Amino acid sequence: MSTPYAKLPAWADYGLIPLINLSVAFIVAGFVVMLVGENPFRAAVILVEGAFGKGTGIAFTLFYATTFIFTGLSVAVAAHCSLFNIGTEGQAYIGGLGIALVCLSLDSVLPWWVIFPIAIVAAAVFGAAWGFIPAYLQAKRGSHIVITTIMFNFIAASVMVYLLVGPLKPAGSQAPQTRNFLAGAELPKLNWIIELFGAKIRSAPLNICFLLALVMAFLVWLLIWRTRLGYEMRTYGHSPKAARYAGISETRIIITAMMISGALAGMMALNPVMGDQHNVAIDFVSGAGYVGIAVALMGRLHPVGIVLAAILFGMLYQGGAELAFEMPAISRDMIVIIQGLVILFAGALEHMFRPYIQALFASVSPKSVGMQAVNGKGA
Amino acid sequence: MAQAAIELIGINKSFGAVRANRDINLEVARGTIHGIVGENGAGKSTLMSILYGFYQADSGEIRVGGKPVSINTSNDAIALGIGMVHQHFMLVDNFTVLENVILGAENDALLKSSIAKARSELDRLEREYGLEVDPDAVIEELPVGLQQRVEILKALYRGAEILILDEPTGVLTPAEADHLFRILKQLKDQGKTIVLITHKLREIMAITDTVSVMRQGTMVATRVTKETTVGELAELMVGRRVLLRVEKGQSEAGAIRLSVKNLTVKDSRGVTMVDNVSFDVRGGEIVGIAGVAGNGQSELLEAISGIRHAVSGEVMLEGKPIDLTGKADPGELRDRGLAHVPEDRHHVGLVLAFEENENSILGYHDDERYLKGPFLDIDAIMADAKDKIEKYDIRPGNPRLKTANFSGGNQQKIVLAREMEQDPGVLIVGQPTRGVDVGAIEFIHKRLIAMRDQGKAVLVVSVELDEIRSLSDRILVMFAGRVVGERGPDATEGELGLLMAGVEHQEAAE
Numbered sequence: 001m002s003t004p005y006a007k008l009p010a011w012a013d014y015g016l017i018p019l020i021n022l023s024v025a026f027i028v029a030g031f032v033v034m035l036v037g038e039n040p041f042r043a044a045v046i047l048v049e050g051a052f053g054k055g056t057g058i059a060f061t062l063f064y065a066t067t068f069i070f071t072g073l074s075v076a077v078a079a080h081c082s083l084f085n086i087g088t089e090g091q092a093y094i095g096g097l098g099i100a101l102v103c104l105s106l107d108s109v110l111p112w113w114v115i116f117p118i119a120i121v122a123a124a125v126f127g128a129a130w131g132f133i134p135a136y137l138q139a140k141r142g143s144h145i146v147i148t149t150i151m152f153n154f155i156a157a158s159v160m161v162y163l164l165v166g167p168l169k170p171a172g173s174q175a176p177q178t179r180n181f182l183a184g185a186e187l188p189k190l191n192w193i194i195e196l197f198g199a200k201i202r203s204a205p206l207n208i209c210f211l212l213a214l215v216m217a218f219l220v221w222l223l224i225w226r227t228r229l230g231y232e233m234r235t236y237g238h239s240p241k242a243a244r245y246a247g248i249s250e251t252r253i254i255i256t257a258m259m260i261s262g263a264l265a266g267m268m269a270l271n272p273v274m275g276d277q278h279n280v281a282i283d284f285v286s287g288a289g290y291v292g293i294a295v296a297l298m299g300r301l302h303p304v305g306i307v308l309a310a311i312l313f314g315m316l317y318q319g320g321a322e323l324a325f326e327m328p329a330i331s332r333d334m335i336v337i338i339q340g341l342v343i344l345f346a347g348a349l350e351h352m353f354r355p356y357i358q359a360l361f362a363s364v365s366p367k368s369v370g371m372q373a374v375n376g377k378g379a
Numbered sequence: 380m381a382q383a384a385i386e387l388i389g390i391n392k393s394f395g396a397v398r399a400n401r402d403i404n405l406e407v408a409r410g411t412i413h414g415i416v417g418e419n420g421a422g423k424s425t426l427m428s429i430l431y432g433f434y435q436a437d438s439g440e441i442r443v444g445g446k447p448v449s450i451n452t453s454n455d456a457i458a459l460g461i462g463m464v465h466q467h468f469m470l471v472d473n474f475t476v477l478e479n480v481i482l483g484a485e486n487d488a489l490l491k492s493s494i495a496k497a498r499s500e501l502d503r504l505e506r507e508y509g510l511e512v513d514p515d516a517v518i519e520e521l522p523v524g525l526q527q528r529v530e531i532l533k534a535l536y537r538g539a540e541i542l543i544l545d546e547p548t549g550v551l552t553p554a555e556a557d558h559l560f561r562i563l564k565q566l567k568d569q570g571k572t573i574v575l576i577t578h579k580l581r582e583i584m585a586i587t588d589t590v591s592v593m594r595q596g597t598m599v600a601t602r603v604t605k606e607t608t609v610g611e612l613a614e615l616m617v618g619r620r621v622l623l624r625v626e627k628g629q630s631e632a633g634a635i636r637l638s639v640k641n642l643t644v645k646d647s648r649g650v651t652m653v654d655n656v657s658f659d660v661r662g663g664e665i666v667g668i669a670g671v672a673g674n675g676q677s678e679l680l681e682a683i684s685g686i687r688h689a690v691s692g693e694v695m696l697e698g699k700p701i702d703l704t705g706k707a708d709p710g711e712l713r714d715r716g717l718a719h720v721p722e723d724r725h726h727v728g729l730v731l732a733f734e735e736n737e738n739s740i741l742g743y744h745d746d747e748r749y750l751k752g753p754f755l756d757i758d759a760i761m762a763d764a765k766d767k768i769e770k771y772d773i774r775p776g777n778p779r780l781k782t783a784n785f786s787g788g789n790q791q792k793i794v795l796a797r798e799m800e801q802d803p804g805v806l807i808v809g810q811p812t813r814g815v816d817v818g819a820i821e822f823i824h825k826r827l828i829a830m831r832d833q834g835k836a837v838l839v840v841s842v843e844l845d846e847i848r849s850l851s852d853r854i855l856v857m858f859a860g861r862v863v864g865e866r867g868p869d870a871t872e873g874e875l876g877l878l879m880a881g882v883e884h885q886e887a888a889e
Contacts, residue, residue: 228755239731242728247712247713
């Protein structure tokens with residue numbers, strides 16, 4: 001009786017309910033599209049076709065998804081330890097600094113397959129270091145992680161502005177960015193995979209970071225559910241008192257979880273920096289850290305869910321860009337509204353339809369929700 | 380039979396798949412005290428919540444005074460003359476008694492007239508029912524017994540003819556409970572109807588006229604109290620015969636395994652919670668600590684188990700001191716043979732969101748048996764969990780089930796299995812059977828006594844006097860942070876009750 005509602009079958013819990021939430025988000029978004037005088041069905045077709053219709057679209061969708069997988073995993077790892085890491089944005093930004101230092105110093109002497117592992121380590125270390133300070137303040141001083149990580153996003157932005165208009169900017173350049181990397185720091189594209197399926201790609205930034213993201217998703221799953229450290233993080237996340245009772249050090253677990261989270265955030269920078277732009281420019285993260293929060297929530301903090309949610313947001317980014325291009329009445333801001341609706345319904349109002357669906361399941365098929373068949377009288 | 384004050388006919392209520400109430404029929408006669416007993420989760424509270432308008436029944440009919448009524452909110456219930464005294468008081472701590480009583484019953488925007496009216500009305504109620512309490516006292520300064528009286532006054536002030544009390548004696552000393560019973564009898568004599576929900580059978584026998592027994596959402600029997608026995612009621616509640624008092628042999632106390640000397644503990648506000656407490660626990664004996672909740676027992680346990688910082692004093696475990704600075708590693712204490720079953724299993728002893736097998740290693744997750752390098756050895760953990768499920772008869776016997784879905788008794792068995800199976804030298808147990816059903820109590824008591832008979836030192840803290848008396852070889856009574864007395868297992872309830880209320884202590888101090 002401590003659980004007011006019975007469990008749903010897993011497929012309904014992880015499949016049906018997110019699908020319903022998503023549909024409602026799109027229906028409401030459809031009304032918004034109608035308000036600005038466009039046809040919502042045509043808009044939906046453009047959005048989906050823009051994201052998945054052509055090889056280039058698919059490649060772009062997966063490129064964006066790669067970024068969101070990293071930031072989503074980062075938020076999820078911290079969340080399993082009940083730490084709300086809003087600082088993924090700043091940690092990714094500083095991770096970019098680590099990559100810049102590696103690439104700028106080594107790209108003329110080493111091939112990409114040597115630079116890449118070094119850059120991964122540098123990105124992770126720089127991101128982890130940026131996560132360490134708020135974690136230390138939380139663990140030792142009780143400064144709330146939400147406040148400090150937000151503040152560290154601003155500090156990261158200031159630091160990067162200083163570096164990108166000063167020390168890291170090539171002399172004589174007017175753009176606030178590093179010099180372009182040489183071929184040694186350019187990651188191979190993955191477009192050929194999509195071309196295997198017969199689709200044509202003009203030019204798209206999808207690169208091997210996508211594979212790295214999938215590997216990291218698996219490693220995060222392993223960490224959370226199969227290691228002692230993950231067990232301790234989840235214990236602390238559910239109940240700090242139980243963790244204290246079990247002899248788990250609060251300081252150690254908070255700092256470790258935040259550094260892993262920061263490392264994942266830092267690795268996000270590999271995708272745009274080494275995979276696409278081949279330089280570090282001002283504001284290259286551009287909100288991906290915050291999208292990571294939505295992705296992690298929508299993916300239920302599970303790596304599989306996060307990969308799927310990241311692809312959905314990748315679709316919204318890529319399809320949304322196409323939509324803004326095709327339908328002038330729909331501006332860039334409208335796309336943000338649609339993304340906001342998805343976050344609202346799939347994240348914040350996640351449980352809105354749950355009681356109705358459970359009631360439906362209970363009445364249609366009592367056994368599916370683990371209820372004993374009652375002779376004679378139905379519920 | 381007198382006319383029924385309340386009739387419930389065919390009440391059904393489900394929460395999702397859980398059928399909390401099925402086809403409940405209940406008739407409470409006017410001017411009587413009617414007891415409702417049942418284990419935790421039997422559906423008592425759900426039924427009363429339906430009557431008080433917190434939940435709506437899925438089907439069935441409620442009649443008050445013979446007329447069918449629909450109760451959708453607690454305001455409807457109050458209008459029908461139904462009042463409820465909750466287990467956890469619904470009082471504003473920093474309001475006065477008077478302010479609490481008029482809360483929600485104010486007449487107009489300015490309180491002056493309401494307060495004047497309430498003052499005279501309270502005065503009348505207090506005189507009529509012997510419910511003395513200072514109307515201008517601030518709630519947080521009153522002892523719990525008086526706070527409860529304020530709850531009763533609140534209901535009466537709103538014109539309650541039918542009073543529902545949910546586990547009213549859980550927080551009271553025996554003397555306070557007796558006083559409450561006198562008040563209830565007086566209310567009954569004045570024609571009020573009282574419904575008493577409890578799991579304490581002795582109270583039912585002492586005060587009720589009729590008693591209904593619930594089990595697993597159904598009403599299994601209604602008896603006239605005079606014509607039934609505690610044994611019969613217990614059997615009806617559990618569905619089988621139960622031993623209410625576990626048989627145990629003479630203890631053979633050995634060497635001192637746990638020794639507490641001059642221990643003083645303060646809480647976060649600097650209030651002294653444990654005050655210069657000293658005692659020993661020897662191998663082969665159970666030492667019970669009795670006392671009303673909140674007299675320092677919790678803090679004592681936490682300090683001994685290394686979770687809470689102690690101001691001064693010394694605790695020796697198997698002859699070696701333990702770190703009392705609050706930085707002790709509970710894991711290290713476990714290695715030294717100290718097992719701890721905490722009072723609050725929901726937040727401390729278990730992680731309710733975890734699967735059963737994950738909880739069966741909590742605190743022992745550093746143990747090599749459960750690990751393969753940095754990885755959890757899932758196979759070993761599952762085998763171990765299955766083994767404990769078997770030995771401790773944990774139901775349902777599924778180690779993959781979420782812990783929150785086990786009943787209170789089975790959750791407690793998960794904790795006990797984990798701590799006892801590590802073969803500790805010293806076992807400290809807080810509230811071994813709180814929220815645990817009668818059947819499981821018997822099992823848990825037997826296990827504790829078996830530990831004792833193996834030569835372990837067992838320290839039990841409980842607010843249930845019956846439990847302390849039935850388990851302990853020696854009884855220590857705590858009041859206001861001090862140990863105010865030590866008695867043998869044959870101490871009478873009255874004697875312990877006086878100690879628990881601090882009577883002797885205060886006299887000695889004067």
